[in-house]
Amino acid sequence: MKNxxxxxxxxxxxxxxxxxxxxxxxxxxxxxxxxxxxxxIVKAAEPYIDIDDGLFNREFERHLSVMEDRSxxxxxxxxxxxxxxxxxxxxxxxxxxxxxxxxxxxxxxxxHGLSKPMMTVAxxxxxxxxxxxxxxxxxxxxxxIKVYLDFGFIPDLAHENSKExxxxxxxxxxxxxxxxxANQNLLF
Numbered sequence: 001m002k003n004x005x006x007x008x009x010x011x012x013x014x015x016x017x018x019x020x021x022x023x024x025x026x027x028x029x030x031x032x033x034x035x036x037x038x039x040x041i042v043k044a045a046e047p048y049i050d051i052d053d054g055l056f057n058r059e060f061e062r063h064l065s066v067m068e069d070r071s072x073x074x075x076x077x078x079x080x081x082x083x084x085x086x087x088x089x090x091x092x093x094x095x096x097x098x099x100x101x102x103x104x105x106x107x108x109x110x111x112h113g114l115s116k117p118m119m120t121v122a123x124x125x126x127x128x129x130x131x132x133x134x135x136x137x138x139x140x141x142x143x144x145i146k147v148y149l150d151f152g153f154i155p156d157l158a159h160e161n162s163k164e165x166x167x168x169x170x171x172x173x174x175x176x177x178x179x180x181x182a183n184q185n186l187l188f
Contacts, residue, residue, distance in 0.1 A: 003140035004165035008153035013127040019116035030071035045104035082106040085118045087125035098130030
């Protein structure tokens with residue numbers, strides 16, 4: 001399967017799924033000068049993009065003052081940071097959209113549902129400032145796509161290569177949202 005870049009959108013911020021943080025873990029806000037922690041987590045978790053030490057600054061340097069409010073770390077009970085996500089924003093066609101940005105869990109902790117509590121926290125933060133949100137991902141990230149679908153995101157079918165990409169995703173991932181789009185002949 002080709003690894004297409006895709007966009008997913010959520011037209012409203014109602015009914016955000018609530019996943020509690022499991023015992024043995026916590027979520028805390030980013031603190032000043034913790035870009036190196038973000039980089040360590042994202043480097044370990046990212047299978048498709050070569051993450052260099054300058055990525056954090058390129059992504060966030062212009063708005064470091066809001067990172068403490070909008071960026072989060074998942075930690076173990078000993079305080080080790082093992083996951084991150086950011087409740088960001090972006091101007092899309094003249095409208096300000098919330099953005100789920102850089103969801104990453106260290107590989108040693110993947111597959112245990114830990115991204116869901118991080119998504120709950122980030123989505124609740126976005127709800128404070130935004131009426132809708134989006135995220136970018138790729139079709140090689142099936143577990144992440146399932147989480148995003150479960151959180152009410154839908155494929156942005158106007159995005160480049162979206163029909164081919166989502167048709168391939170729907171052939172591998174059974175999800176009510178994808179089945180609904182297929183039944184409406186929007187994927188094929």
